[in-house]
Amino acid sequence: MSDQRVVAGSGDAVGIHKQYRSIEMNTRRTSRRRWLQIFGGLFLQVGLVAPAIFTTRKSSAQQTATPSCGRSTPPQIAGPFFIPQSPERNSLIEPGMKAKRMRLMGQVVDMRCQPVPSALIDFWQCDERGEYDNRGFRLRGHQFADRKGQFVLDTLVPGAYPGRTPHLHVRVQRRGGQILTTQLYLPDHPGNTGDFLFDPRLLMVARGSDFYYQFVVAD
Ligand SMILES: [Fe+2]
Secondary structure, eight states, rough: OOOHHHHHHHHHHHHHHHHHHHHHHHGGGGOHHHHHHHHHHHHHHHHHHHHHHHHHHHHHHHHHOOOOSSSOOOOOOOOOTOOOOOOOOBOOOTTOOOSSSEEEEEEETTTTSSSSOOOOEEEEEEOTSOOOOOOOOEEEEEEEOOOTSSSEEEEEOOOOBBTTEEEEEEEETTSSEEEEEEEEEEEEETTTGOTTTGGGGGEEEEETEEEEEEEOOOO
């Protein structure tokens, strides 16, 4: 849109510029009456062009932006600890777990910010000591978003392990859609900056004592 404005404005400027050159070449032969005619025409052109530019800018500002949730959520590697067919549950907390807990609330939307109902969301993570359960399904579970694409996960705050800041692994998939594999990070954790995989776009947002994240999946 702005490019079109610039081109239109340049075209008019070129037209005016040509007239100036013409004035320059014919100065000595131009009568007073002719000067008045030329400048009258120039002012008329400027008067017509300027409102056109301002009108275009005004109408551009009044346009309603196409709804967009921006780019899709960045993917990240699954790592070596994913196990398929985790149990369906929205709480990974089991009896005997005493580590600090956290709640992640969120929503799955498409590129137009429309909710993705019934999206599959599969979480897996390490415990507070940075250890994964690679034999069973401890701290692993999948769930389906509701009709509004919303979900809630109750779990433990993951610990750090060598080379990695605390994170949740997750796979998100709309029905029949591509699988988004990524990781989520804790806001303001001191280990984030030292993790080569850390991406600030994957930071969970603190909401009181809970966290929030919105997944944007490609169509
Ligand atoms: Fe991990």
